Amino acid sequence: MAKDAEAFRTIGELSDELGVAQHILRYWETRFPQLQPLKRAGNRRYYRPDDVALVKRIDRLLNEDGFTIKGVQKVLAGKVEEPESSAARADAIPANIALKLKAIRNGLADALGE
Structure with missing residues (x-):
């Protein structure tokens, strides 16, 4: 409770x-x-x-x-x-940049996993 x-x-x-x-x-x-x-x-x-x-x-x-x-x-x-909150800063990242960053992160994860 x-x-x-x-x-x-x-x-x-x-x-x-x-x-x-x-x-x-x-x-x-x-x-x-x-x-x-x-x-x-x-x-x-x-x-x-x-x-x-x-x-x-x-x-x-x-x-x-x-x-x-x-x-x-x-x-x-x-x-x-x-400063503005971390969540607000994350929302301020343009969508195309966020997608590129996610692709880089996924590529790095794949490279480290092999």
């Missing part, structure tokens, strides 16, 4: 959802002051929906868009413009 979208997430749940280790999430808290999960007794972290959205944004910027920690800090501070 899945949690409601508005429910708080524990660090373990968020880690599993994103495929990011828990120690990485704790490290991001030290680097991004905007990320402030609720802490209860024993320093148990509970991520609100806004925190989850921010963690997903940080993860995308670091792992998909290739930003460094400092680069993401600048994006979150508004000093650097955030």
